[in-house]
């Protein structure tokens with residue numbers, strides 16, 4: 001299975017989850033090859049989702065490291081931080097860097113992630129304290145500005161906007177959140193779920209202006225499209241992220257909204273792979289190709305790329321959108337696609353909705369009680385035929401009880417047990 | 423690697439494994455005293471319905487989706503055992519979203535918990551196995 005690889009040189013652009021997945025996979029197969037990591041940010045690899053927890057004071061810079069301090073040394077990685085790749089010459093197999101240097105490669109991984117989108121609103125340049133919220137530096141800068149009673153306007157009520165709101169609310173700041181959508185977390189929740197979360201956040205003092213857009217900014221004010229005026233001290237823009245595709249696009253690779261890759265994480269250019277938030281991939285719960293900006297997917301794509309780069313055939317073909325997010329003590333877990341018939345349980349604060357059709361579970365939303373959610377996730381990921389289990393039971397209670405005795409024996413190891421005891 | 427296996431045929435639904443599990447992580451000497459008036463949160467859980475019962479705990483998967491999915495790096499694999507660093511865990515529940523067995527559960531203090539084969543407990547070997555009165559749960563090496 002393992003192909004002997006002579007001393008290859010691997011170059012990875014980006015220093016985050018997808019890059020780590022690749023490094024760990026490469027080192028499983030190839031202990032000798034050189035690995036060079038190029039990262040724009042100046043930090044040891046950190047967990048991006050933790051920036052809101054840092055702002056909240058629930059973690060610190062040391063604990064938010066995604067891997068231990070000896071990660072690069074143990075994996076023999078040469079790291080060039082604070083350095084940005086500016087051009088890929090796919091013909092000569094060279095990556096050009098912003099400091100004038102360059103790196104040649106045998107195998108290249110592009111794991112450049114995404115960047116926050118800045119909406120072109122008139123007057124934005126007049127706002128003094130404006131921030132996006134996707135990097136450790138963002139969190140540090142914002143932390144400097146937000147104190148008790150600071151008035152914060154957050155544009156965007158998606159995952160990043162609300163995680164930012166949660167963090168800031170712990171600092172007793174006044175928060176108004178504006179979104180063009182009429183619902184919060186509209187990409188991962190249905191109407192009823194959005195309503196539950198909105199009420200929960202409102203009861204914690206966060207205010208919302210939904211279905212609204214800022215039409216103009218001035219120094220310390222915003223004017224919405226219904227002519228409501230909002231005064232603020234600090235502005236956070238969290239309207240979405242865009243995959244960083246330009247390096248590969250300019251090099252001639254196929255791109256759409258994200259970089260196009262196959263199930264081996266190969267781009268359309270030989271010896272160049274891509275993984276993580278910069279890519280588009282196939283969502284098996286819907287059959288559509290899309291950008292799934294999630295850390296677990298980024299890691300697993302990175303791993304897949306790393307395996308193939310180091311000569312082991314490997315496919316990652318079970319991607320689905322999925323999310324676990326906690327907001328001021330309320331937990332949400334969701335996955336898959338919201339289409340088909342539904343099973344619903346709701347008591348106004350706990351909420352469960354399953355979506356199914358054609359004998360398959362397509363998606364689910366859980367709010368409040370999220371125990372054993374992964375059992376639902378696996379039904380979606382494995383495309384398990386629902387008539388192979390007690391669907392009525394598993395709707396009520398995710399558990400192994402709903403599976404057949406044989407499946408259970410396989411999963412828990414009873415088969416061998418029986419042989420031993422018989 | 424040695425793992426915990428269960429055979430549901432022999433399970434009595436006595437839940438003793440859950441008590442031994444909860445006790446193992448207290449570090450106390452006397453079980454009755456340690457668990458008196460305590461709502462236990464075992465890492466092994468008995469599922470029970472209509473005469474069928476069996477205990478479920480972490481399978482220590484060869485392809486651990488929880489570890490790959492963990493957003494902080496709190497879950498790691500140490501000599502095959504999937505361990506949790508509760509100091510690093512932020513309680514985001516991504517691992518609960520990922521684990522196909524429902525083997526990770528929330529706790530009161532934010533961080534999640536899961537079976538670590540009692541590696542960190544004073545006993546050092548799985549106490550659910552020790553506590554099972556019917557030999558339903560075993561800890562052994564099986565060819566894979």
Ligand SMILES: Cc1cc2nc3c(=O)[nH]c(=O)nc-3n(C[C@H](O)[C@H](O)[C@H](O)COP(=O)(O)OP(=O)(O)OC[C@H]3O[C@@H](n4cnc5c(N)ncnc54)[C@H](O)[C@@H]3O)c2cc1C
Pocket residue numbers: 013014015016017018019038039040041048049050051052083084085086111112113114133134135159160163244247275276277278293294295296298323324325493514516
């Ligand atoms: C506030 C927030 C909360 C989140 N919460 C969650 C969550 O709860 N669960 C979840 O699953 N996901 C969450 N995410 C998403 C998650 O962080 C991403 O899916 C994940 O980080 C993607 O990893 P990646 O390696 O693809 O890219 P990224 O983490 O985006 O990293 C890409 C890196 O590449 C660098 N780079 C880019 N271009 C270049 C270049 N030309 N040269 C050198 N370096 C370059 C960038 O500086 C960056 O460091 C959250 C994101 C944010 C911002």
Ligand code: SF4
Pocket residue numbers: 479480481482483486487488489504520521522523524525526536
């Ligand atoms: S917690 Fe779940 S996914 Fe992780 S190793 Fe255990 S059984 Fe596998």
Ligand code: SF4
Pocket residue numbers: 491492493494495496497506510511512513514515516517518533534
């Ligand atoms: S709850 Fe803890 S262990 Fe689980 S994914 Fe989140 S940080 Fe990792």
